[in-house]
Amino acid sequence: MRSEEERTMSRPFEGVSVVEIAGWTFVPAAGAILADLGADVVKVEPPTGDPQRLLRNLLNQDDSGPNPFLEIPNHGKRSVTLDLTTPAGREVLLRLVADADVFLTSYLPALRARLGIDVDDLRAVNPRLVYVRGSGWGSRGPMVNTGGYDSAAAWCSSGTLHKLTGAGDDEPVAQPAAFYDLQGSNTIAGAVAMALYRRERTGETAVVDVSLLNTGMWALGADIAAAPFSGEVPRADRRAPGNPIANYYRTKDGRWINLVCLQADRFWDELCLVLDRPELVADPRFLDAAARFTHNRACVEVLDGIFAERTLDEWRETLAGFSGVWAPALTPAEVHDHVQVRENGYLSELTAEDGTPFRVVAPPYQFDGEPARARSRAPELGADTAEVLRGLGLDAATVDDYRAQGAFG
Numbered sequence: 001m002r003s004e005e006e007r008t009m010s011r012p013f014e015g016v017s018v019v020e021i022a023g024w025t026f027v028p029a030a031g032a033i034l035a036d037l038g039a040d041v042v043k044v045e046p047p048t049g050d051p052q053r054l055l056r057n058l059l060n061q062d063d064s065g066p067n068p069f070l071e072i073p074n075h076g077k078r079s080v081t082l083d084l085t086t087p088a089g090r091e092v093l094l095r096l097v098a099d100a101d102v103f104l105t106s107y108l109p110a111l112r113a114r115l116g117i118d119v120d121d122l123r124a125v126n127p128r129l130v131y132v133r134g135s136g137w138g139s140r141g142p143m144v145n146t147g148g149y150d151s152a153a154a155w156c157s158s159g160t161l162h163k164l165t166g167a168g169d170d171e172p173v174a175q176p177a178a179f180y181d182l183q184g185s186n187t188i189a190g191a192v193a194m195a196l197y198r199r200e201r202t203g204e205t206a207v208v209d210v211s212l213l214n215t216g217m218w219a220l221g222a223d224i225a226a227a228p229f230s231g232e233v234p235r236a237d238r239r240a241p242g243n244p245i246a247n248y249y250r251t252k253d254g255r256w257i258n259l260v261c262l263q264a265d266r267f268w269d270e271l272c273l274v275l276d277r278p279e280l281v282a283d284p285r286f287l288d289a290a291a292r293f294t295h296n297r298a299c300v301e302v303l304d305g306i307f308a309e310r311t312l313d314e315w316r317e318t319l320a321g322f323s324g325v326w327a328p329a330l331t332p333a334e335v336h337d338h339v340q341v342r343e344n345g346y347l348s349e350l351t352a353e354d355g356t357p358f359r360v361v362a363p364p365y366q367f368d369g370e371p372a373r374a375r376s377r378a379p380e381l382g383a384d385t386a387e388v389l390r391g392l393g394l395d396a397a398t399v400d401d402y403r404a405q406g407a408f409g
């Protein structure tokens with residue numbers, strides 16, 4: 001086991017300095033990934049704070065304890081407040097950016113122009129800056145200044161919601177909180193690594209654009225590519241012709257199990273024996289994958305009956321030695337206790353201000369066998385303003401002067 005110091009040295013973004021002017025989840029969560037992987041991330045917030053700070057009650061939580069919706073995108077950073085509508089605030093920002101490697105923003109072009117934080121404004125003080133813009137709808141076209149949240153720009157506009165809900169009488173499926181924001185943040189983090197790698201090799205820096213629309217489309221890419229050929233596909237019916245052992249079955253206690261035996265002929269006989277239904281092996285309707293495809297409805301109904309006989313815990317025991325792949329549909333709360341989550345360090349432990357321990361998900365990559373760990377909880381609004389300014393070499397008198405000019409709001 002390596003020492004804490006050696007581990008710190010090996011984090012891939014160690015020594016990389018990031019300035020973030022971004023709100024909500026999508027772009028800030030990219031900053032959190034970079035911080036977990038070693039970067040120094042300074043979050044520049046308006047004096048009123050990132051609006052995400054006010055979002056707590058989705059969980060019906062009161063105002064105490066950790067705020068997971070703030071922590072996921074903001075842990076591990078330092079916070080500085082700057083009023084960028086004042087010349088003094090902008091001047092401090094330019095000092096910050098002059099030393100940075102990467103700039104992350106979720107602000108749209110009109111606002112970036114108004115606040116003077118566009119590519120050219122910042123490149124004027126730092127030509128090597130990697131400039132990353134997150135948007136709802138892309139960096140070109142009539143919607144460049146249209147606001148976008150992940151439900152509208154990614155979940156709905158990528159076809160995902162329609163794919164899950166269909167066009168009938170069903171109500172929309174509830175979208176997991178910030179689902180595509182978090183996918184997109186991961187994309188941004190990867191793009192930052194690519195941009196820095198290019199800069200390192202060639203000296204050329206980059207402007208990186210990542211949109212929520214493209215992020216959602218990438219995730220739904222197989223369906224989107226197939227759509228011109230398959231036409232309007234109704235919501236998946238698990239009884240329609242298909243492979244019955246790549247399907248979902250409900251247990252006696254109302255839980256769902258996913259069987260995913262894609263090479264069906266390899267697993268069918270074994271499954272019948274594990275399920276204690278040897279007579280199914282010789283059933284002429286189910287003899288091979290082709291027969292089961294045709295008789296999928298009958299086969300699903302037989303398996304529905306079998307899975308309904310036992311609880312999930314009983315199925316865990318029964319299927320323990322089965323060589324095909326299967327998994328229960330876990331609740332998000334159960335994910336905390338998954339043995340692989342624990343063993344692989346996929347959750348980072350933090351402590352809220354009131355002492356409550358809580359966990360945030362680690363970025364989905366590990367280097368040299370070490371999980372990336374969150375280093376600190378999300379900063380209080382502006383908590384690090386003085387420290388960051390000292391780091392820029394500003395003396396107390398200069399800081400007071402900036403304060404008097406309204407730089408910090």
Ligand SMILES: CC(C)(COP(=O)(O)OP(=O)(O)OC[C@H]1O[C@@H](n2cnc3c(N)ncnc32)[C@H](O)[C@@H]1OP(=O)(O)O)[C@@H](O)C(=O)NCCC(=O)NCCSC(=O)C(=O)O
Nearest residue numbers: 024025026045046082083084085106135136147148149150
């Ligand atoms: C999210 C947005 C729709 C939010 O747009 P807006 O409502 O216009 O809010 P903004 O944050 O852009 O700006 C609000 C106001 O704050 C002011 N403002 C902001 N920062 C500063 C600073 N530092 N100093 C002074 N003033 C500031 C700004 O001038 C505006 O003033 P006034 O004009 O005077 O009010 C858009 O930023 C967007 O589409 N971004 C790209 C995609 C994205 O990141 N979407 C969120 C995904 S997260 C998500 O979906 C989720 O978490 O859920």
